[in-house]
Amino acid sequence: GESVGLHLPTLSVQEGDNSIINCAYSNSASDYFIWYKQESGKGPQFIIDIRSNMDKRQGQRVTVLLNKTVKHLSLQIAATQPGDSAVYFCAESKGNQFYFGTGTSLTVIP
Amino acid sequence: DTEVTQTPKHLVMGMTNKKSLKCEQHMGHRAMYWYKQKAKKPPELMFVYSYEKLSINESVPSRFSPECPNSSLLNLHLHALQPEDSALYLCASSLGLAGGPGRETQYFGPGTRLLVL
Numbered sequence: 001g002e003s004v005g006l007h008l009p010t011l012s013v014q015e016g017d018n019s020i021i022n023c024a025y026s027n028s029a030s031d032y033f034i035w036y037k038q039e040s041g042k043g044p045q046f047i048i049d050i051r052s053n054m055d056k057r058q059g060q061r062v063t064v065l066l067n068k069t070v071k072h073l074s075l076q077i078a079a080t081q082p083g084d085s086a087v088y089f090c091a092e093s094k095g096n097q098f099y100f101g102t103g104t105s106l107t108v109i110p
Numbered sequence: 111d112t113e114v115t116q117t118p119k120h121l122v123m124g125m126t127n128k129k130s131l132k133c134e135q136h137m138g139h140r141a142m143y144w145y146k147q148k149a150k151k152p153p154e155l156m157f158v159y160s161y162e163k164l165s166i167n168e169s170v171p172s173r174f175s176p177e178c179p180n181s182s183l184l185n186l187h188l189h190a191l192q193p194e195d196s197a198l199y200l201c202a203s204s205l206g207l208a209g210g211p212g213r214e215t216q217y218f219g220p221g222t223r224l225l226v227l
Contacts, residue, residue, distance in 0.1 A: 032214060043114075043200050043218035044153065089152055093214050095207065098143075100152035 012107045019077040021104045023090035028071060030092040035064060035075045038103075039086045047075070047088075082108045113137075114219035116201050122225045125191060131222045133184040133201030141165075141207050142184040143216060144176055145200040153200055159184060160207050191226045198223050 013019045025033070031052040036044035050057045050064045050073075057064050063076040073090050085108045090101040114135045123129050133142065141160045145153035158166035159178040173195075175187040184201055202216040 034215065036218075041220075043116075043202075043220045046215060046217060049215060087150075098155065098214070098216065100154075103150070103152050 009102070010105045010107070012109055013080050015080060015082060015108050015110050017080055019075075019080045019084070019106060019108075021075045021077075021088050021090075021106065023073040023075075023101050025071050025073060025090070025092045025101075027092060027094060027099075028068070030094045032093040033064070033066060033073050034091045034093070035062075035073075036089045036091060036100075037084075037086045038089065044089060077106075080106075080108050082110055084108050114201055114203055114217055116199075116219035116222050118222055119220065120223045120225075122227065123188065123191065124227055125193070127191075128187070128189045130188065131186040131199055131201075131224075133186075133203075133219055134182055135203040135217075135219075136182055137203065137205075137217070138181075139203035139205055139217075140181060141204045141214075142178060143202040143204075144174075144184065144186050145202065146195075147198040147200055147221070157186075158207070165207065188224075191224075193226050196224055196226045 034049040035047040037047050038044045048059045048062050048064050050066050055066050061078045065074045077084055087103045087105050089103045092099055117132045143158050144156040146156055147153045155168050156170045157176045162178045173190050177185040198221040200221045201219045204214050204216045206213040
């Protein structure tokens, strides 16, 4: 299978600070990338996506950056809140192939 | 309606039991997926249905049998499971498999937490 991995398995941030979660992918042919948030006991929740013809996309308090040169994806969360505490997965897609990364557990310290 | 629902939420079964997991969506999505997720691990793809036909089977043991009765429903029939099959089983759906912006974005249900004794 393809390798979609995260640099840091855990991340702790102070409430109000910005968070950056990183992801490396290995398939240069992947053309679609998604970030999911999974809270304890729940299914993954779509946060934001980006296509390979873009390098940045912004949502509400979240920004995804894509660097195709080094096959790197990041999720930036502005003004992190306690409700942002969860596991974050990146996923890559090419056609009907869809692969999740290993996940980063984000803990927000009040 | 932007929701994928799954029943039951929890299931405990013995190794000789037969049970089924159910998934439903009313978003008009034509692709549906089953994933298995172990604790602290990412979801692992099991099956993909596209237009009610099995598109991908990721070498899943035959004790797991998927079924797609119509475009809104997806079942996973379980028989003679092993304790190592205990996991969170997630269903997801997407507009399609590919071919246009957002078509392959998958939306997940809350999962069924399965315990095999």
